[in-house]
Amino acid sequence: MNLEGLRVMGIDPGLTRCGLSVVQAGRGRAVLPVAVGVVRTPSGDDLALRLLRLSRAVREWMDEYSPDVVAIERVFERGNVSTVMHTAHAVGVLVLAAAEREVPVHMYTPSEVKKAVSGNGRADKKQMTAMITRILGLSEPPKPADAADALALAVCHCWRAPMIFRQRHGATGAGRSTAVGTTPAPHNQNRSLPS
Amino acid sequence: MNLEGLRVMGIDPGLTRCGLSVVQAGRGRAVLPVAVGVVRTPSGDDLALRLLRLSRAVREWMDEYSPDVVAIERVFERGNVSTVMHTAHAVGVLVLAAAEREVPVHMYTPSEVKKAVSGNGRADKKQMTAMITRILGLSEPPKPADAADALALAVCHCWRAPMIFRQRHGATGAGRSTAVGTTPAPHNQNRSLPS
Numbered sequence: 001m002n003l004e005g006l007r008v009m010g011i012d013p014g015l016t017r018c019g020l021s022v023v024q025a026g027r028g029r030a031v032l033p034v035a036v037g038v039v040r041t042p043s044g045d046d047l048a049l050r051l052l053r054l055s056r057a058v059r060e061w062m063d064e065y066s067p068d069v070v071a072i073e074r075v076f077e078r079g080n081v082s083t084v085m086h087t088a089h090a091v092g093v094l095v096l097a098a099a100e101r102e103v104p105v106h107m108y109t110p111s112e113v114k115k116a117v118s119g120n121g122r123a124d125k126k127q128m129t130a131m132i133t134r135i136l137g138l139s140e141p142p143k144p145a146d147a148a149d150a151l152a153l154a155v156c157h158c159w160r161a162p163m164i165f166r167q168r169h170g171a172t173g174a175g176r177s178t179a180v181g182t183t184p185a186p187h188n189q190n191r192s193l194p195s
Numbered sequence: 196m197n198l199e200g201l202r203v204m205g206i207d208p209g210l211t212r213c214g215l216s217v218v219q220a221g222r223g224r225a226v227l228p229v230a231v232g233v234v235r236t237p238s239g240d241d242l243a244l245r246l247l248r249l250s251r252a253v254r255e256w257m258d259e260y261s262p263d264v265v266a267i268e269r270v271f272e273r274g275n276v277s278t279v280m281h282t283a284h285a286v287g288v289l290v291l292a293a294a295e296r297e298v299p300v301h302m303y304t305p306s307e308v309k310k311a312v313s314g315n316g317r318a319d320k321k322q323m324t325a326m327i328t329r330i331l332g333l334s335e336p337p338k339p340a341d342a343a344d345a346l347a348l349a350v351c352h353c354w355r356a357p358m359i360f361r362q363r364h365g366a367t368g369a370g371r372s373t374a375v376g377t378t379p380a381p382h383n384q385n386r387s388l389p390s
Contacts (some may be wrong), residue, residue, distance in 0.1 A: 047302075048294035055291055075280060085270060088280050092287025096250055099243035107242075 003161050007034070009067035009103075010154030011058070011094055012146045013075065015050050015086040016043050018094070019150030020058065022065045023136070025158045033136040035065060036147045047089070055093040062101055070098045071157035073149070074107040106164070108156055113149075116156040128152055198356050202229070204262035204298075205349030206253070206289055207341045208270065210245050210281040211238050213289070214345030215253065217260045218331070220353045228331040230260060231342045242284070250288040257296055265293045266352035268344070269302040301359070303351055308344075311351040323347055 003025045012019030022034040039057040041050035072095065075088050098105045111121040118131045129148045133141045135155055142148045198220045207214035217229040234252040236245035267290065270283050293300045303311075310316040313326045324343045328336045330350055337343045 046300075048290050048300045051287055051291045052294035055295075076276075081271075085283055088283030089287035089290065092246055092284035093291045095243050095284065096246045096288045096291070099247035105241075105243045 003158070003165075006158065006161060007065065007068050008154040008157045008161075009062065009065065009070045010150040010152070010157070011070060011072040012149035012153060013073055013087055013091045013094055014146065015041055015047075015054065015090045017144070017146045018054055018058075018090060019146030019148075020061050021147065021150035021154050022061070022067060023151065023154040023158060025161070029159060031135055031155050031158050033138065033151070035061075036142055036151055037061075038144060038146050047086070051089060051093050054090055055097060058094055058097045059100075062097055062103065067103055069157060069161070070094075070103055070105045071153045072105060072107055073113070073153060074109050076109075106157055108153060108160075112160075113152050113156040116159050117152050198353070198360075201353065201356060202260065202263045203349040203352045203356075204257065204260065204265045205345040205347070205352070206265060206267040207344035207348060208267055208282055208286045208289055209341065210236055210242075210249065210285045212339070212341045213249055213253075213285060214339075214341030214343075215256050216342065216345035216349050217256070217262060218346065218349040218353060220356070224354060226330055226350050226353050228333060228346070230256075231337055231346055232256075233339060233341050242281070246284060246288050249285055250292060253289055253292045254295075257292055257298065262298055264352065264356070265289075265298055265300045266348045267300060267302055268308070268348060269304050271304075301352055303348060303355075307355075308347050308351040311354050312347050 004027055006025040008023050008025070010019075010021040010023065018039045019036075020039060021036040024032045024034055026032050039054055041053045072091065075084065075091055095105050108116075114123045114128060115121040117123075117135070118127055120127070123131070125145060125148075129141045129145075132138075132148055132151050132155065136151065142151055199222055201220040203218050203220070205214075205216040205218065213234045214231075215234060216231040219227045219229055221227050234249055236248045267286065270279065270286055290300050306316040309318045309323060312318075312330070313322055315322070318326070320340060320343075324336045324340075327333075327343055327346050327350065331346065337346055
């Protein structure tokens with residue numbers, strides 16, 4: 001199976017900061033960076049207004065970059081109660097934006113992402129950032145952490161997609177070609193990556 | 196302050212079952228039932244598809260009944276982890292639908308609703324259903340539980356709205372009149388209440 005050209009949007013969900021990224025699968029394990037950014041909504045604002053702003057931002061990204069698939073971090077019940085709930089509300093509107101565009105959504109736990117990207121499910125932020133910088137051939141590490149996490153989610157999906165495809169379709173992958181999302185990457189000055 | 200005519204949508208959020216209701220404030224503490232129903236999405240379906248269906252249903256309700264305000268239950272981290280997360284995702288798309296229509300959203304905890312409606316923050320389901328049936332002058336108790344809860348949330352807001360208004364505007368309420376949402380209630384056969 002050949003996933004070359006597959007365009008993946010990675011989302012590190014959050015209401016105060018939401019990391020968004022777009023990458024494109026290249027030959028073999030190559031992954032090309034397309035865009036990365038962070039959407040912020042002021043913590044003092046009304047929840048409804050914050051969700052509306054986040055929704056508009058992610059829809060704009062989806063309409064601009066036309067991802068074939070979305071990879072988003074699975075939220076767990078841990079840490080600050082209010083933050084977890086806000087993040088879960090954010091996931092609702094983020095997943096909805098994908099569903100409205102019929103873009104499939106895959107969820108990954110932080111340890112699945114760490115394992116896929118670095119080979120170690122317990123890699124720390126520094127190791128993950130170094131791996132992402134190297135994999136995507138960036139001239140400098142992506143910042144802030146939410147941006148790096150969004151890129152890691154997208155890379156994770158690129159590398160796990162062939163396995164997910166085989167599991168779902170029972171194919172061996174030999175000699176099969178599934179060309180998807182070969183649209184050229186639109187670049188936005190504010191979102192383009194140093195590569 | 197006079198809230199007569201205020202139209203309130205009550206939402207008992209959930210992904211498997213989401214209770215929706217619309218009531219209209221009458222004179223004094225009178226509350227008139229307008230509509231009640233439950234939106235269901237199959238638990239075996241994809242999360243994205245379920246959120247899309249819920250979003251479409253609540254948007255349809257909002258466009259049909261034009262509520263002035265939405266009262267929704269605040270979700271807590273307790274009970275089954277997966278259910279809580281699904282409910283929190285649902286809250287995200289429900290609140291977003293209100294925000295997109297510039298309809299203000301108020302959140303109430305279950306005990307706030309119980310206290311406002313029955314005078315007892317620890318009232319059980321049976322007591323609450325009996326109170327709601329009586330307050331709204333229904334000929335039979337609303338079913339299922341999610342529908343009754345959605346009505347209770349709406350009634351709770353009707354009765355707390357004057358206090359919230361005074362707190363925000365620092366008014367005593369004496370001699371003030373704030374007419375809002377006096378649109379007549381459209382009735383839908385499938386959603387109309389026995390009254």
